[in-house]
Amino acid sequence: xxxxxxxxxxxxxxxSRIWQDxxxxxxxxxxxxxxxxxxxxxxxxxxxxxxxxxxxxxIVTKEMFSFRDRGERDVVLRPEGTAPIVRAYLEANxxxxxxxxxxxxxxxxxxxxxxxxxxxxxxxxxGAEVIGSLNPVVDAEIILLLAAILDKNGIKDYxxxxxxxxxxxxxxxxxxxxxxxxxxxxxxxCDDCKKxxxxxxxxxxxxxxxxxxxxxxxxxxxxxxxCENCKNHFAGVxxxxxxxxxxxxxxxxxxxxxxxxxxTSTVFEVSHPALGAQDAIGAGGRYDNLVKDMGGPxxxxxxxxxxxxRMLMARxxxxxxxxxxxxxxxxxxxxxxxxxxxxxxxxxxxxxxxCNMNYEGSSxxxxxxxxxxxGSVLTIIIxxxxxxxxxxxxxxxxxxxxxxxxxxxMLKTVNEKLKTxxx
Ligand code: HAM
Numbered sequence: 001x002x003x004x005x006x007x008x009x010x011x012x013x014x015x016s017r018i019w020q021d022x023x024x025x026x027x028x029x030x031x032x033x034x035x036x037x038x039x040x041x042x043x044x045x046x047x048x049x050x051x052x053x054x055x056x057x058x059i060v061t062k063e064m065f066s067f068r069d070r071g072e073r074d075v076v077l078r079p080e081g082t083a084p085i086v087r088a089y090l091e092a093n094x095x096x097x098x099x100x101x102x103x104x105x106x107x108x109x110x111x112x113x114x115x116x117x118x119x120x121x122x123x124x125x126x127g128a129e130v131i132g133s134l135n136p137v138v139d140a141e142i143i144l145l146l147a148a149i150l151d152k153n154g155i156k157d158y159x160x161x162x163x164x165x166x167x168x169x170x171x172x173x174x175x176x177x178x179x180x181x182x183x184x185x186x187x188x189x190c191d192d193c194k195k196x197x198x199x200x201x202x203x204x205x206x207x208x209x210x211x212x213x214x215x216x217x218x219x220x221x222x223x224x225x226x227c228e229n230c231k232n233h234f235a236g237v238x239x240x241x242x243x244x245x246x247x248x249x250x251x252x253x254x255x256x257x258x259x260x261x262x263x264t265s266t267v268f269e270v271s272h273p274a275l276g277a278q279d280a281i282g283a284g285g286r287y288d289n290l291v292k293d294m295g296g297p298x299x300x301x302x303x304x305x306x307x308x309x310r311m312l313m314a315r316x317x318x319x320x321x322x323x324x325x326x327x328x329x330x331x332x333x334x335x336x337x338x339x340x341x342x343x344x345x346x347x348x349x350x351x352x353x354x355c356n357m358n359y360e361g362s363s364x365x366x367x368x369x370x371x372x373x374x375g376s377v378l379t380i381i382i383x384x385x386x387x388x389x390x391x392x393x394x395x396x397x398x399x400x401x402x403x404x405x406x407x408x409x410m411l412k413t414v415n416e417k418l419k420t421x422x423x
Pocket of ligand 1: 079080081082111118121125127128279283284286302303305306307
């Protein structure tokens with residue numbers, strides 16, 4: 001028997017319903033904030049990520065699903081969404097019509113990591129990107145948007161860890177100072193970090209090994225690298241967040257450096273107790289040089305991506321798990337009633353009401369159990385008596401009260417009853 005590839009999961013019925021809810025909630029918030037959907041191909045040229053995410057990062061050196069296509073091109077399954085969106089933005093010349101654009105995406109990403117809880121090889125991100133502004137108010141909007149999506153999905157116990165990495169020059173200054181300080185301790189670093197120290201010392205700060213990270217963190221403490229402009233920008237972001245619902249969720253964390261090279265200035269990660277210490281539910285920040293580095297004009301940009309699988313892990317801790325998928329359940333006794341029930345089910349569905357019934361002639365008791373399991377708020381019951389009278393019995397699952405209604409009044413009666421529920 002074939003099995004799904006390691007780290008790549010099927011999303012089965014029941015669970016897919018929860019995904020739809022999470023995505024629907026996210027889309028409604030994204031629209032409220034004025035973001036438009038963008039969809040890019042699953043495959044891209046490898047060079048796109050080498051140039052943007054960085055040739056020395058874990059994603060590029062170890063984690064991309066990369067291969068030669070039939071035309072001898074090096075292609076990869078996209079490991080993240082930001083670089084493809086900048087590519088699409090420039091390719092479609094969107095900067096020429098209106099440089100300021102707000103995008104969102106809900107898409108699968110691929111990284112060949114060692115699979116474990118919350119770490120997959122095919123995972124899904126809900127992301128947002130704003131291109132065309134250096135204004136700190138846009139950083140604040142992005143953070144508020146991220147918080148609103150989590151809130152709307154009932155995820156409560158999260159923390160947004162904020163930092164400022166500095167501009168291009170600040171990062172060079174930080175990198176040099178870090179290299180100087182870590183050189184003395186090189187023997188204590190892992191083999192990967194020894195290489196990182198030569199090529200990109202900042203990456204030692206997000207090594208997966210605690211020992212390397214701790215050495216780099218203690219070195220970082222004594223380095224003052226932020227220019228006045230970046231300090232003011234960081235203060236500006238916090239000023240914009242003041243008094244908002246997300247302010248309480250934000251804490252400063254000087255150790256947030258992010259594992260992708262395109263970041264400058266504001267960076268953040270969102271942690272949640274349902275996930276381990278190193279795994280974030282989402283993350284993002286500014287990438288003010290990326291549009292220019294990819295051949296476009298100099299334009300500021302900021303964005304984030306939330307991991308959907310990790311949102312679900314947090315959600316199941318914070319909220320009751322979704323139970324049902326039928327607002328109205330049609331329970332029937334006998335073959336003739338089943339035929340009438342089938343017609344009624346169809347009529348309700350066409351009228352836009354989520355409706356389900358059992359086709360297997362199961363006992364009334366087991367159908368009522370189904371109705372409960374599916375979270376139905378009303379159950380229609382039809383047996384021989386009802387058929388003879390041309391009526392249905394309508395049971396309110398909350399109050400257990402039952403009323404009768406003529407077949408001809410069925411839709412009207414169901415709608416009236418449903419109005420008493422705030423669905
Ligand atoms: P990232 O930190 O690499 O950033 O990924 C963002 C989120 O995707 C993570 O916080 C996590 O929730 C989820 N994620 C990453 N890898 C995995 C995995 N192997 N399994 C499950 N979930 C995972 C980015 O991708 C940036 N493009 C975010 C961004 C957008 N920055 C600016 N704009």
